[in-house]
Amino acid sequence: MLDNNNNTNYNWLKQTNTLDSINTFMLPTLSTQTKKTTSLIVDVDNTNKKSKTNTQTNIQNQQNDEEDDDIFRLKRRFLKDSGQLHDDNNNNNNNIKFLLFLAAYFARRQNEKKENEKQFLNEIKLKQENQVEKYRTYRIGELPDIQIRYSDIIIPLQALAQYDNHIARLLYASLFTSILNSLEDKLLPDEYFNLIQTIQHRFDVMLSQSEIFYPSFVAALLDIVLSKPEQIQISSQYISASTISSHLESVGILTIECFIRLNQQNESKQYINGPLKKKLKSDTDLNNQLYKKIDQWLELAKCYRSLANYDDVRGIFSQTPGLKSITLRAIEEESHTDFLLALNSYVTALEQYPLTDETLNDSILELEHEFWTQSMLNCCNQLNNWTIMSKHIFIDNTTFDTLWSNAHQLNYLMPYAIRAKLKLLITGNEKEQLEQNDLCQFFNNLSTNSNNTIITGNSETTFVKRSYIEKQYPFELATFFLYQKDFDRAKYYIQYAKEQFLLRWSTLSRLSEYDRKTTIQLIQPYYELDQ
Incomplete structure (x- = not known):
């Protein structure tokens, strides 16, 4: 089967003609060995012929066995190559999917890296803009050796105040007071007096005509007043109205009590030492002084009543001169939560002491009359008596437009008017529902004119009304x-x-x-x- 005279054999595994001793798994052939040993001095074949015959027989048998092994080896290689081809196709698909996944992953990582770098650069930019560099420090009480501009201090505080209402309130009051103190030293007495009068008038206007009563702004104004209580004395009615609406009754109580204490000190000084020269003008008329005193005590009582502190309210009315006895009785009934009896007392007081042409000059009665009206509306609200509430509000051709025209009525009467009309519209009988047509017309006009694109005086007023009603x-x-x-x-x-x-x-x-x-x-x- 095998040609022993040939130096090469055909390798079925490699499909090439190669030497057996190098490229195959077989042992070297006899011819190869013979060729290699012919150069020896002693001829091995001639000296050992018998062993040579046995060796050839063994090699023949070994070659036959190796041929069988090659056949089995070829069969296994064929089966392996066919399976590997199928596996290679699957591997190629898996490799493509894996490469696509890697590409998407690294693209996403690159985008995230760019976003992080962009965010990092923005943070660095913000830190550089808002960075405060500290050049030197001073001990407490030590004056700086350089001149620092006020704007360099105010600008960062102003930026901080935009994010905190409490800081804004303190900053505004502190700056205003500091400027006022510096002007007091620089201006003449008459000029400073005129400035104080202007500030006092502007504060009265802002508190009386305010519609929202923003708490931080109201508190800042009252902080300024408390810093100069002897110079800036605004109306107690405006103080109580603004603090009750902004839920700052404690600040209003502190301010009004400060005014009362100053007035008492001035009266005692005038009684002992005679008249004093003051920068601010004082009331010399006794009736005006009594009116001012009663006004302050009544407004103080309103603030305490807003906090449901009726013990202090009773103490105020028991010590205030010039008031009607029915007022103290109604307060006693209201403090015991007997709102029905208190309502009857207030209604009786309004009927017994009406405001007529004869009593028009009685300023103290006017103060009490206003207090009775507000207390009566409060009792009606507690008792859910919407009929009496609506009857006492809408008198003498009073409408929602007339309530809007007066800032005092807008703050005090408008809430009760809308609530009473709305309750009667929903829960009233057929006749009462028909009587509330003015409320429907008022709300519908505000909503209808909201889409008006033509800017006129009426449309602008309607827009202001609608904005106010929507907020309140x-x-x-x-x-x-x-x-x-x-x-x-x-x-x-x-x-x-x-x-x-x-x-x-x-x-x-x-x-x-x-x-x-x-x-x-x-x-x-x-x-x-x-x-």
Whole structure:
């Protein structure tokens, strides 16, 4: 089968002609060995012929066995190559998927890296812009050796005040007081007196004509007043109205009590030492002094009553001269939460002591009359007596337009007017519902004119009205439109009411427990109306 005279064999595994001793698994052939040993001095074949014959026989048998092994080896190689081809196709698909996954992964990582670098550069830029570099330090009480401009101190504080209402309040009051102190030394006495009068008038205008009563701004104005109580004395009515509306009764009480204490000190000094020369003009008429005293005590009582502190209210009325006895009796009944008897007392007082042409010059009676009206409306609100409330508000051809024209009525009477009309519209009988047509017309006119694109004087006034009503009475608007089955507007206003509630809650002081307790009670009706 195998040619022993040939030096090469055909390798089926490699499919080439190669030497057996190098490229195959067989042993070297006899011819190869013979050729290699012919160069020896002693001829091995001639000396050992018998062993040579046996060796050839063994090699013949070994070659036969190796041929069988080659056949089996070829068979295994063929089966392996066919399976490997199928596996290679699967591996190629898997490799393609893996490469696509790697490409997407590294692309995503590259984008994330770029975003992180961009964010890092922005943070570095912001840090560089807002970085405060400290050049030198000073001990407490040591004056700096360089001149620092005021603007370099005010500008960073101004940036801080934009993010904190409390800081803004302190900064505004501190700057205003500092400027006022510097002007006191630089201006002449008459010029400074005129400046104080102008500031006092402007403060009265801002507090009397305010519609929102933002707590931080009101507190800043009163802080300025408390820093100069002997020079700046604004009306006690404006103080009580603004502090009650902004839930700053404690600041209003502190300011009014400071004015009362100063007036008492001035009276005692005048009684002992005679008249004193003062920069600010003082009232010389006794009636005006009594009116001013009663006005301050009544406004102080309103602030205490807003906090439900009736012990102090009773103490104020028991010590205040010139008041009617029925006022003290009504306060006693109201302090014991007997609102029905208190309501009857206030109604009786309004009927017995009406404001006529004869009593028009009685300023003290006018103060009491205003106090009776507000107390009567408060009792009606506690008793849910909307009929009497509406009757005493809408008298002498009073309408919503007339209430809007007067800032005092807008702050005191408008809340009760809208609430009474709305309650009667929803829960009243058929006759009472027909009488509340003015409320429907008032709300509908505001909503109808909101889409008017032509800017005129009337449309601008209507826009101001609508903005004010939406901010102050979103819950009432939501209830009204829900009653009219305008669900889209009702949903909008109830959501707006929630936002206004959160804004109002964020401005409340942590020390005003009564205001926080009464404000948190609004969550239930808001939630029920939303459902």
